[in-house]
Amino acid sequence: MKAFTPLCCAAAMAACSFSASAQSSRSLPSGNAGVTVYGVAATEMVHVTNFSDGTHVGSSNRLENSKVTASRLGFIGSEDLGGGLSAVFNLEMGYALDTGAQSNATATFNRSSLVGLRGGFGTVTVGRQWDVEDDILSRYFIFGGYGVFQFSEFAAISDTVINSVKYVSPNYGGVTVRGLYGFGERVTGRIAELAVNYAAGGPLEMGATYRTQKDINGYNTQLATVGASYKLPSTTWGEWRVHGGYAWSKPQLPGSHRTAAYDVGLVWSPESNTNIALDYVARDQKGTPDDSRFVRLGGEYFLSRRTSVIANLIALQNKGVASQRFYGVGAAGEDQSVVSIGLRHAF
Structure with a gap:
C-alpha cells in the first residue's frame, strides 16, 4: 500500500472503537405535541x-x-390526541457531507417520510419507511455501513420501502412483532415482511425476519434471517457482547442462485467512551465457486456525548468471478481492502 496506508493504520489503531448502531437508529416519540430537528x-x-x-x-x-x-x-414529532392515542411523523433525508448533495437526487426524504398513529394497540405508520429487518437486526449483524447488506443479494437487510404500511406491536414480556406491506404500485413490486424479536433487558436477545417480494415482472424473491446476541458478564477488562446472524436469499430471477450469508462478531467496550468490534462475514452462493467473505475491525471513540472518531480496517476476498465491493463497481475475482478514519457529529 502507499504511504497513506500506514498513516491511516496508525490513526485507526489509536482511535480504534466501534458502535454497532443501525443505519436507521431512531424511535418515534410519544407524548405531547412537538417537533424535533435532528441529524x-x-x-x-x-x-x-x-x-x-x-x-x-x-x-x-x-x-x-x-x-x-x-x-x-x-x-420527527408527535401529538397527543388523548385517550392514550398519539399521532407521529418522521421526515428524513440523506446527504453527502463531502459534496453537500442529496444522497438521492429523485427523493428529498429518501430515508423516511411517514405518518401514523400510536396507542395501546401498537404503532401503525404509512409512507416510505425502513423495513422490519433494519428495525431489529442491528444487534445480530454489522450495521455500521461495512455490513452484510453490502452484498448484492442482501441489500434488503437494511432498506426503505416506498408506498408501505407498517405495524409494530406493543412489547409483550420482551417480545415485539412487526409487519410491513409495500404496495409497489408498478415501481418496486409488492413486498410483505414479518419479524419477531425478543429483548427483555437481559443478556440475551433474539430475532427473526421473513420477506417476500414479487417484482413488476412477476419474479419472486424470498429473504429470511435469524440472529442472536448475548452480553457476557462485566469484567475488569470491560464489557463484552457476542452476536451472530444468518441470512438466506432465494430469488426466482433467471440465472440467479440461492445464497446464504453469515455474520459472527464480538463487541468489546473497555471504557464507557470506547467500543471495538471484530466481525467475520461470509457469502456463500450455492452451486458456484463465486463466494465472498470479509473481516472487519472497526471502532469508535467518543470525544463527547455527540462527537466521535470512527475507524475501520476491512479485508474483502472474492472467489471465482464474485465481484462484491465496498467502493467502486466491483471487478470479477478482485479482492478489496479498506482503511478508513473519520469524524461523526450527531445533533
Whole structure:
C-alpha cells in the first residue's frame, strides 16, 4: 500500500472503537405535541485497493460520506390526541457531507417520510419507511455501513420501502412483532415482511425476519434471517457482547442462485467512551465457486456525548468471478481492502 496506508493504520489503531448502531437508529416519540430537528454529519478519509470505475482497477484515496453512519437531516414529532392515542411523523433525508448533495437526487426524504398513529394497540405508520429487518437486526449483524447488506443479494437487510404500511406491536414480556406491506404500485413490486424479536433487558436477545417480494415482472424473491446476541458478564477488562446472524436469499430471477450469508462478531467496550468490534462475514452462493467473505475491525471513540472518531480496517476476498465491493463497481475475482478514519457529529 502507499504511504497513506500506514498513516491511516496508525490513526485507526489509536482511535480504534466501534458502535454497532443501525443505519436507521431512531424511535418515534410519544407524548405531547412537538417537533424535533435532528441529524448526523459524518465523513471518512478512505484508502481502498482494487477500486474499479468500470474501466480501470487500482488503489484510490478518497474523502467519502461516511458509511459507518450516513449523514442525514430529519424532523420527527408527535401529538397527543388523548385517550392514550398519539399521532407521529418522521421526515428524513440523506446527504453527502463531502459534496453537500442529496444522497438521492429523485427523493428529498429518501430515508423516511411517514405518518401514523400510536396507542395501546401498537404503532401503525404509512409512507416510505425502513423495513422490519433494519428495525431489529442491528444487534445480530454489522450495521455500521461495512455490513452484510453490502452484498448484492442482501441489500434488503437494511432498506426503505416506498408506498408501505407498517405495524409494530406493543412489547409483550420482551417480545415485539412487526409487519410491513409495500404496495409497489408498478415501481418496486409488492413486498410483505414479518419479524419477531425478543429483548427483555437481559443478556440475551433474539430475532427473526421473513420477506417476500414479487417484482413488476412477476419474479419472486424470498429473504429470511435469524440472529442472536448475548452480553457476557462485566469484567475488569470491560464489557463484552457476542452476536451472530444468518441470512438466506432465494430469488426466482433467471440465472440467479440461492445464497446464504453469515455474520459472527464480538463487541468489546473497555471504557464507557470506547467500543471495538471484530466481525467475520461470509457469502456463500450455492452451486458456484463465486463466494465472498470479509473481516472487519472497526471502532469508535467518543470525544463527547455527540462527537466521535470512527475507524475501520476491512479485508474483502472474492472467489471465482464474485465481484462484491465496498467502493467502486466491483471487478470479477478482485479482492478489496479498506482503511478508513473519520469524524461523526450527531445533533
